[in-house]
Amino acid sequence: MTRNDTCPGACEHQEDETEYYERVFDPMQTDRRARRKRKPVPRQLPKKPEEQIMEELADPIGLEGGFNTTYRPGQHEEQWLLSSLRSFYDQELITDVLAQVKGGKEASVYRCAAHPTVGSPFLASKVYRPRMFRTLRNDAVYRQGRQILTAEGRPVKTTDHRIMRAIGKKTVFGVQVMHTSWLMHEYNTLECLYHAGGAVPRPAAASENAILMSYHGDAQMAAPTLNTVRLDYGEAVLLFREVLRNVELMLQHDLIHGDLSAYNVLLWENELTIIDFPQAANSCANTEAYRILKRDIERVCDYFEGQGVRCDPSAIVDDLWSRYPGVEGGDRAADLSALEALSLE
Ligand SMILES: Nc1ncnc2c1ncn2[C@@H]1O[C@H](COP(=O)(O)OP(=O)(O)OP(=O)(O)O)[C@@H](O)[C@H]1O
Ligand SMILES: [Mg+2]
Known part of the structure; x- marks a missing residue:
């Protein structure tokens, strides 16, 4: 994936994410003036519609990659959905996406066909909307006292200057880190409570944009709230x-x-x-x-x-x-x- 200062989806001036952060935030970089010189001047790019950005954000995988779904996602939902669930498919946890249970402000939940080895017919996947389109409830109140979690669910070290500066400066990468952390808190909490005997879904797997868990309901309907x-x-x-x-x-x-x-x-x-x-x-x-x-x-x-x-x-x-x-x-x-x-x- 590529990154750009001003518009993450509309990358006119593109460079690799690692190169970008090395250039801008390398703590060993002492020549600040030279660095400033090299920093591209942000340019006003015309706004693209949300659907187009969603497509550009998703990795270019699709039906030809062998991941056919019974559920027919909307044209603009497809790439995002399939790329978010791809790792669950590759890990042989799911074999199909059968239906959307609910589309929310923050995430959409889908009923998926579970792989035969899972031991139950369905799994629920909660796919978070891309970070820039999530209607973020103001989460600062809840984040207080929490660690920032990586996609592997491990806390980010506060001595990791590259990540801490990206978060502080709210760069595209920094915002993605916070997005993943938000989701991993959900996953880790499920793990903790499920193993402690809580009445919560059984967590099955997590990726950068989605969590997979036990599905509550049947083939016709999901459990009502x-x-x-x-x-x-x-x-x-x-x-x-x-x-x-x-x-x-x-x-x-x-x-x-x-x-x-x-x-x-x-x-x-x-x-x-x-x-x-x-x-x-x-x-x-x-x-x-x-x-x-x-x-x-x-x-x-x-x-x-x-x-x-x-x-x-x-x-x-x-x-x-x-x-x-x-x-x-x-x-x-x-x-x-x-x-x-x-x-x-
Ligand atoms: N494990 C599950 N099994 C069946 N249905 C589920 C499961 N998890 C979530 N759902 C359904 O998906 C809906 C949205 O899930 P959740 O509340 O986690 O997401 P949300 O983004 O907070 O959505 P909302 O803004 O509607 O609360 C739930 O209200 C419920 O109907
Ligand atoms: Mg909810």
């Missing part, structure tokens, strides 16, 4: 307890979901599965941990109260926080959404 389901009282009480068991399990691993609500809980055959973890916050390193937890519990209680369960969100949060105290710092009373708006970087 809880907000679309009406429960009877007995069922609601059991499921409420199960959500709280999971919140507690997360706290035992210093984690808070950060976007927990009925919209991110799937229900299938009386079993719930909690999804959507990229913003999971570290309760022992994030000074907003208390507020993030409080909002999660309030949103969960909103739904279950609507199903007839009596809940006291403040009492639940205080009980959890007293047993799993996290880091203190932020103003507990302040509104988290106001903070999200304030902390735009």
Whole structure:
């Protein structure tokens, strides 16, 4: 892939990514003036439509590469989708993409046919939109206290000047690093919670733009999210307890979901599965941990109260926080959404 200062997809002046970063950020480079001279003057290039950039971003693989899909992606979705899922196909985890489950602001989820060795007929792939088109919720609040993760899920060393400077300067490469890190946090959180006995999808694999996990649902439909389901009282009480068991399990691993609500809980055959973890916050390193937890519990209680369960969100949060105290710092009373708006970087 090639990079350009001003427009990542529209590379008129192209060079290899490594060459670019060596030229601009090489910490051994002392001749700053010469370096500045060589730095290309950013030029205003005409804006290209999102679809065209999507096509240019994707590696040039396609149906001729042997990856046929039953699902017919839109013309502009195809290259991005296939290149994002290609490594799962090559690893013999999936054999086909069968349907789109949901197209979201941040990612689209697809039902894939699993390879016979997987042991279940389907897998779900969550394909993140290209970094520049993701409607980023303001993630600074959640990233506080988290490490930056590589595509292999390992933390980036803060002594890695090349990456740290790229992130600081928000270069194309730096933004890609943050994009991958965001996704790898989702994957690592799934791994941690799944192995701890959490009601979360089983993670199967991750790539730079996608995660692969167990699929909940059947060939006709994916599991509905809880907000679309009406429960009877007995069922609601059991499921409420199960959500709280999971919140507690997360706290035992210093984690808070950060976007927990009925919209991110799937229900299938009386079993719930909690999804959507990229913003999971570290309760022992994030000074907003208390507020993030409080909002999660309030949103969960909103739904279950609507199903007839009596809940006291403040009492639940205080009980959890007293047993799993996290880091203190932020103003507990302040509104988290106001903070999200304030902390735009
Ligand atoms: N493992 C899964 N099995 C079945 N369906 C899933 C799975 N994971 C996600 N989905 C479906 O895909 C939708 C989007 O997933 P997710 O919430 O992780 O992404 P998102 O980008 O946050 O989307 P949104 O903005 O709609 O919340 C879910 O609401 C759910 O309907
Ligand atoms: Mg979601």
